[in-house]
Amino acid sequence: MRRLDGKEVVPHLTSAASIGRWAWIRSMVGARFDSDVHNARRLAEYRGATPAETLQRFRAVVDRQTAASGHTAAWLGEVVVHAHDIRRPLGIEHTFPVESLMAVATFFAARDFAVASATVSKGLRLDATDGPFTAGDGPLVSGPTLALVMVMAGRRAYLDDLTGPGATTITQRLDV
Template structure:
């Protein structure tokens, strides 16, 4: 997930300050989970292909530390290659030890720095990457539905940091644990978290979805299941 530039509104039903409060709470919860990791866990693979736990944490620190103009300089310097931009910023915010990397992440828990005004996308950055870490490590924690719902709505409306609208196109997505319900077409049901993660391209959550539209999502995410 990389951070494009441009202006964007927050979710219509949620105030900007509330979205940032959710992001801060989710960062704090992740930091608490990370504090309990064994040294070997920091080298564990995540749902982000090619990134271990420490990589993802450093990326989250970078995402909370870069504003619009710094992001523009970075992406231009990377010749508009997001993978190069992400890797450079990740290395910048990785500490000499996992403990130092965690300290750097804790320092940005309350940050409202972002490259644009698309606050639901940056809340989603925290929500999705936290689960990228937790799922492979078997850490059972589900973000609050109040945090997940604006992310789900944002992802379903447009492709931004993830291709959520493309994934959801032509389907009705309905959460069975919250108010998220959008789209028209074959029905897909599941938890708000599973719907968010699948819209973010995480095929590991496909098995948690049901309904006639679930098979469509399996086909769309098939390359990432292999």
Template sequence: MERDTEALWNCAHAERAALARDLASLPGEAWRGPTLCGNWNVEEVTAHLTAAASVGQWRWIRSMVLAGFRPGVHNQRRLEECLGSTPAGTLQEFRAVIGSTVAPSSHIAAYLGEVVVHAQDIRYPLHLPARPGLESLLPVAEFFAARNFTLPSRDNGAGLRLVAADAPFEVGAGPEVRGSLLGLVMCLAGRPAYLEELEGPGVALLRERITRVEN
């Protein structure tokens, strides 16, 4: 289903604002805590989200060229530009891009997905209860199931029947994986922690795929 660009950006802005509210409540030490996003801590993931909302197409191309087309190098350089001198400064930088519509390409559902996934990367280890709205999760789930973009999300779900128990989302054919739409989105994004929200005969295959190399 083709999604309206303005609606997608509105969802991205709402999810950024929700994350900013959560971040504002964190004690200082929590900013150095782990996330579900590799070796990045809470402050680094926040700075990455600021960078993602600040780099347009030509700046992205130039940055990738200078990074030798190594996404990890590009991401680390841009992240470091968006770190404040303190966590409060990093949060201020993030708040400044809440309403941004800057992106390297027209794949807005993918960039909404980046906000959704990284927000949960932060929230899950901190046991923060907030979850993205279904209006944000549905276009992300559709995009992740349909194609690989910055993540092998389509490959992770290939040959499986993915069924949300809390939203009108059913795709694919094969052994069923059923559960929360958030659980499906996060597992398509390669986050094994969210396997606990899923069940069905296809979970074992999904688990094998996303624990082989964690993102």
């Protein structure tokens, strides 16, 4: 799956909050289950003519509870990961409730859904240093729950926040 660039994150989240399960399924079938084609179509649909219009469209859906899947943790993962795709490079600090991060981390460690998170963490023991999250067996990878979530989502920028003998394995997996 192609990574979104900075200008695509807001329309991507607008789309995710605007498209229900059946519309999402129709879109994926129409894209022959190619998530890049699906995402490109949704980005074109939800991107405004100007950045201000794109932001206005996002603000119009920010309180919606629509999601493409019934997995609340998957939708929450979209919000957490993409929020930090924006926040970290800009130096904007934010602390999510540990319960929210734990739900996303648990979901990501258990399955590949929108990202290959379970594949990244397979055969490793993940242990949060700031909360109760723990998953898997094998060489230890520890760090803040947010860093574990972001690395499972393929975000290399968070690798330096992780320690333990399994951190090298995760780094190698993200290099592929």
